Amino acid sequence: MVDQLVSKVRTGKRQSLKASRLAFGSLMTKKWRTSTDPDITRINSDVMAGVLRLYHENFTEINDRMFTMYCRFFSETCYAFLDRGKVVGYCVFFVKPVFSYSHIYKTATLYSLAVDSEYRGHGIGERLLRKGIREMKLNSVSCISLYVSTENMPAIRLYRNLGFRILRELDDVCGPGLKCYEMDMKPGQNPV
Ligand SMILES: CC(C)(COP(=O)(O)OP(=O)(O)OC[C@H]1O[C@@H](n2cnc3c(N)ncnc32)[C@H](O)[C@@H]1OP(=O)(O)O)[C@@H](O)C(=O)NCCC(=O)NCCS
Incomplete structure (x- = not known):
């Protein structure tokens, strides 16, 4: 009984820490400087169903609640690629603060990326990522990481x-029993 209570408090503490980090990260994307690509839009309620379709088609570890929460908190850094109104690719980044002795840095994580299987190999994944990287650079994000x-x-x-x-x-x-790489890049050093 006591163990369960302690575990609940610990989980609650972890979740509220995570929520406050998310909220802080989201605040860091206010006044976000944008770049234009005529085929790429931000993920909003109009395109969410198409984005979720691609998410479900491409991944087995599905967490709709988390996915839509990131899209809502980080509307500036979640992109959808449209072909005549149809969502054919998306990428979702979230931004988080890293605290150092004298500074607060912005860092980003690529949370999810997918391109419709019928549209692969035409540079859509690259265009989505380039847009994200360009905007991270414009907004002084020091590092982007991914798994x-x-x-x-x-x-x-x-x-x-x-x-x-x-x-x-x-x-x-990346999933139970799967090996994955952690990768990163510094947008400021990238000639995107
Ligand atoms: C990974 C993914 C997003 C790539 O999207 P895409 O639009 O097909 O990629 P692009 O056409 O922009 O390709 C850009 C580069 O990616 C690499 N690439 C893309 N498809 C490839 C393939 N089938 N085999 C090898 N390299 C490939 C190439 O380097 C390519 O550049 P090049 O053609 O000049 O050599 C897409 O394959 C996908 O949605 N996969 C399923 C979901 C997924 O795995 N997401 C990533 C999770 S971490």
């Missing part, structure tokens, strides 16, 4: 092309 399965060669090649480097290999982050 990718070590077997996902198309995605790894795409990330490498855009200047991401592998930091380390980890277990169970």
Whole structure:
């Protein structure tokens, strides 16, 4: 009984810490400076159903609540690629603060990226990521990180092309029993 209570309090504390970090990160995207790409829009309620369709088609570890929460908190850094009104790709970044002795830095994580299987190999994934990286640079985000399965060669090649480097290999982050790479890049040093 006491153990359960302690565990609940601990979980509650972790969740409220996470929520306050999210809220802080979201505040850091106010007055966000944008770049234009005529085919890319921000993820809003008009395109959410199409984005969720792609999310479900491409991933097995589904968490709709988390996904839509990131899209709502980080409306400035969640992008959808449209072809004649149809959502054919999306990428979702969230921004979080990193506190140092004298500064608060902005860092970002690529939370999810997918392109409709019928539209792959035409540069859509690259355009979505380039837009994100360009805006991170414009808004002084110091680092973008991501996790990718070590077997996902198309995605790894795409990330490498855009200047991401592998930091380390980890277990169970991309799904139970899966090995993945943690990768990162510094938008300020990238000629996007
Ligand atoms: C990864 C993904 C987003 C790439 O989207 P895409 O629009 O097809 O990618 P692009 O056409 O922009 O390709 C850009 C680069 O990615 C790499 N790439 C893309 N598809 C590839 C493939 N099938 N094999 C090898 N490399 C590939 C190439 O380096 C390519 O550049 P190049 O053609 O000049 O060599 C897409 O394959 C996808 O949605 N996969 C399923 C979801 C997923 O794995 N998401 C990433 C999770 S971390």
